[in-house]
């Protein structure tokens with residue numbers, strides 16, 4: 001069987017590079033550094049060397065502010081932008097729950113992911129197994145930060 | 152050499168990927184296999200599969216003969232003085248680890264130095280880091296120009312009487328640069344150091360004579376020269392191999408065993424513990440036959456790749472002013488690492504894939520080279536082999552045009 005008959009390998013670029021995603025890539029939100037961060041997490045994707053730094057400021061159990069910076073592909077940068085925007089203002093528990101829903105989506109688990117808002121744009125990444133790590137780099141960093149708040 | 156006819160031997164190339172004819176330009180990672188290699192492996196399993204060196208029956212004898220004939224072919228291919236100096240391992244990485252552990256652990260003392268080039272693949276860097284940590288030896292790096300050519304004038308500063316081992320790639324898997332191994336070997340031997348060469352990107356692509364280069368060890372992988380995965384070779388000079396302790400213990404590598412101790416088998420079996428990869432050796436022998444008989448020798452591959460890489464550099468630069476090509480202009484292997492404007496290599500590779508063009512994106516297991524010399528996190532890499540054509544290069548250029556167009560809408 002040649003690859004083109006296997007639906008997993010039918011590359012549809014528009015499914016991967018959704019408009020919203022490319023908008024975040026071109027105009028990243030929350031990019032930069034916080035003056036006073038409570039937690040700073042630095043992560044690297046060992047397969048490509050991409051890097052990300054996420055900073056969190058937590059007040060009364062809520063993510064009061066969050067910033068990120070890093071180097072990477074459009075998927076990883078857009079994911080960082082969208083994710084930081086989504087978790088800002090959430091309680092720590094809500095943020096953790098949100099990310100676990102993101103993971104379910106990117107694993108391709110069927111379900112309704114409306115509550116993920118713009119991050120639904122990353123659902124197409126599920127069909128590109130080698131790119132999943134790009135999307136999850138920022139999530140790993142945020143989760144690591146959340147864990148440090150609530151050990 | 153008739154490339155169109157050669158292509159007919161590679162069933163995998165005749166397919167559509169994402170609706171487009173496949174253009175396979177990831178040969179530095181692994182090469183495709185001709186029907187002759189696939190058939191040889193099938194014949195082995197259909198006709199004479201048996202364990203080697205221990206089975207007293209006809210199939211066992213045939214399998215043993217095939218395994219040892221493969222070794223003789225490998226020895227001839229790299230101009231080794233005798234087959235017994237060619238040890239079958241899993242891949243280049245295992246060969247390099249074998250030298251690091253068996254030879255390095257034995258000779259290195261605190262304060263000794265291991266000299267490497269800054270463009271080494273992790274396979275020829277990490278084993279030395281491990282051995283240095285255990286022995287107290289120190290790693291040093293050769294002075295290099297940014298394009299990956301060696302600064303021979305400054306070599307004596309780091310190659311001293313403290314240098315015990317010099318480990319270098321013959322050809323860089325990222326920059327394509329070919330290192331002057333013969334000059335390095337002469338200089339190293341003059342200070343009493345032993346030279347370990349990573350031939351993963353040279354043996355498949357150009358004539359390599361271990362005798363002429365006078366290297367002490369040379370490692371390479373079968374899968375990068377149209378052979379199967381899981382078979383590789385470590386060549387070593389007899390006097391060095393004989394002095395070394397085995398790397399792995401087990402069946403086949405012993406002469407006599409008591410509960411307390413053992414004595415070692417002769418070369419090369421001393422270094423081949425356990426049932427070997429006979430299918431791999433048979434496949435590698437078929438690949439060598441293919442190179443010699445169908446391709447007309449490895450020098451033809453070198454000429455062909457030289458033409459392709461020069462053509463590619465010219466076409467890419469003409470078409471895209473924003474392209475940046477790494478590595479030397481001349482004297483390079485068929486490997487082309489580049490960055491494309493600000494676009495991340497992952498994004499480039501994904502769009503190229505949608506056009507049926509397979510390249511590699513990332514750091515190609517040369518992280519320190521990327522970070523400290525090239526000063527980029529990742530690059531794109533197109534790498535050629537005997538079955539690639541100028542049309543493949545044209546398709547790459549065309550597909551890069553699509554990449555540019557695609558991302559110009561969004562960013």
Ligand SMILES: Cc1ncc(COP(=O)(O)O)c(C=O)c1O
Nearest residue numbers: 242243244272274324351352372
């Ligand atoms: C220069 C170089 N050295 C070593 C290796 C390791 O080869 P293998 O993975 O077959 O052990 C490679 C290939 O990836 C290479 O290009």
